[in-house]
Every structure is written in C-alpha cells, then in structure tokens.
C-alpha cells in the first residue's frame with residue numbers, strides 16, 4: 001500500500017493565532033480518514049494546505065508525491081475537492097454542468113456514470129437553480145469526482161442534509177471507497193465518522209490529540225454497559241460489578257461483557273426474572289471524542 005499523504009512538523013500561524021501547531025501524520029492509499037475537532041481546531045487550514053490552497057509556515061507536506069504548494073495541473077488532475085459551497089452556473093442543466101466541469105480534466109468519468117453514482121438521473125436535464133439543497137450537494141459531489149481523482153477531499157459533506165439524504169450520501173461515499181479512492185473528510189457528525197471512516201484524527205488547538213480506528217480511540221479499556229429494566233431493583237445480584245439503578249433502569253459496567261452476561265442471565269433464569277429490554281452498549285465514538293477533548297482541557301487548565 002502506498003502512502004498518499006505525508007505530513008511532518010506542519011505549522012501555520014495567522015498573526016497571534018497558531019492554527020496548525022506541529023502536525024505529523026500519513027494516510028495510505030484506500031483509507032477513509034475523518035478529521036474531527038471543535039470549531040477553530042485547524043481542520044480547514046490543514047485541509048487547505050494539503051489541497052495547495054494555503055502555504056504552510058514550516059514543515060513538509062507530500063500529497064500523491066507532490067508538494068501541493070508548488071504543484072501544477074498534474075496534481076490538480078489527481079485530486080477532487082468538494083467544497084461546502086461551489087459556485088456553479090445556475091442556468092446550466094445538471095448534465096451540462098458535469099460535462100462543463102469535466103472539460104477541465106485530462107481524464108474524466110462519463111457524465112452519465114457520475115449522475116447515476118450520485119442519484120440524480122431524474123434531474124439530469126433540470127437546471128441547477130431548480131435543484132433542492134440536498135440535490136445541489138449531490139451535484140457538488142459529482143463535480144468533485146469528475147476528474148476521476150485518486151484522492152478526494154470532502155469538507156463537511158452532509159451539513160444541512162435531512163436524515164435520509166445523509167444516509168444516501170454515505171452510500172455514495174461507500175461507493176467511492178469500493179472504487180479504491182482515498183478520502184479525507186471533515187465532519188462534525190460523530191456518527192458519520194463512525195460509519196464511514198477507517199480512521200479518525202482528532203485535532204484540538206492545531207494539534208493531533210487522538211488518531212486511530214473509530215472503535216479504538218478513547219481512553220482506557222473500552223467499558224461496556226449492560227442495561228435492562230426490572231420491577232424489583234432491590235434483589236439484584238452483585239456480579240463482577242456493582243449494579244447501579246436509575247429511574248427503574250439497572251446498569252452494570254464491565255470490561256468483560258461475556259462473563260457478566262453469562263452470570264446475569266444465569267441468575268435471571270434461575271430466579272424467573274425477566275430482564276426487560278436488555279441491551280449491551282459500547283461507548284460511542286461521540287463519548288470517546290468528548291472525553292478526549294475534556295482530558296485535553298483538563299491538561300491545559302491543570
């Protein structure tokens with residue numbers, strides 16, 4: 001697997017503000033990486049340096065073997081960028097817009113294929129100005145892909161989408177993944193990162209504070225919660241963990257869920273107790289993300 005992005009010791013300051021404060025990472029071909037972090041963390045600044053739209057103050061950047069800051073057409077040909085807002089000519093029809101944008105690339109995907117990929121077949125002959133917000137974003141995605149890029153940058157691809165449009169755009173991104181594209185996306189939706197990314201990188205104040213798979217980032221051993229309802233919370237067994245009861249809901253925290261479930265269900269069957277609505281819950285990426293940022297904050301304050 002070859003390396004698509006390589007970044008070492010990257011810094012970017014705007015006057016007093018250090019937006020990117022010493023970042024190192026590498027992305028391999030075919031990876032889907034989600035860049036997370038609070039407002040102002042430096043995500044857009046970092047991505048724009050990778051795209052070649054912003055010059056770094058210091059550090060080394062290599063993207064597809066090029067220095068984006070000085071690379072020319074060959075580099076542009078091989079990356080696809082889907083911006084939050086693209087200024088498409090509103091009077092073009094969807095098919096015309098795709099063909100028009102494609103003309104700028106030496107190698108391009110057939111317009112009909114792209115329109116199918118983003119699910120705009122029925123709108124192929126509609127004018128851009130008649131599209132709904134979600135349909136426009138799909139067109140943006142099609143335009144970002146028209147040059148058949150190796151590497152795709154998606155900046156908050158589903159902000160403002162309704163839940164079903166978000167699911168559909170996830171399917172589109174999965175389609176890209178299965179074509180072997182490398183994808184770097186920024187998002188504020190943790191479920192989106194969990195669903196799409198093989199890897200998440202969390203930025204805070206211009207530094208990487210966590211980097212790993214969506215399931216592995218976080219602090220300490222992943223603890224699982226086993227929860228259920230019971231009519232009589234006074235007669236609960238003390239298993240390898242102490243139960244806690246809140247509003248008729250019982251929960252056990254454990255790092256050994258298999259053993260705990262075995263003991264618990266054994267006890268329940270023996271006692272003839274129904275463990276109503278039992279669920280086994282792993283901490284979500286959102287829990288991990290928030291605790292990483294809390295820890296960072298604690299480190300700064302302390």
Ligand SMILES: Nc1ncnc2c1ncn2[C@@H]1O[C@H](COP(=O)(O)OP(=O)(O)OP(=O)(O)O)[C@@H](O)[C@H]1O
Pocket residue numbers: 014017018019037038039040041042043044045046
């Ligand atoms: N052109 C600029 N001039 C001065 N300061 C800037 C400029 N662009 C960004 N900054 C500052 O750099 C820091 C990082 O901004 P950046 O846009 O990279 O954050 P972000 O992680 O993309 O945030 P968001 O989630 O809100 O999009 C912020 O403090 C911001 O105010």
Ligand SMILES: [Mg+2]
Pocket residue numbers: 043044045
């Ligand atoms: Mg941003």
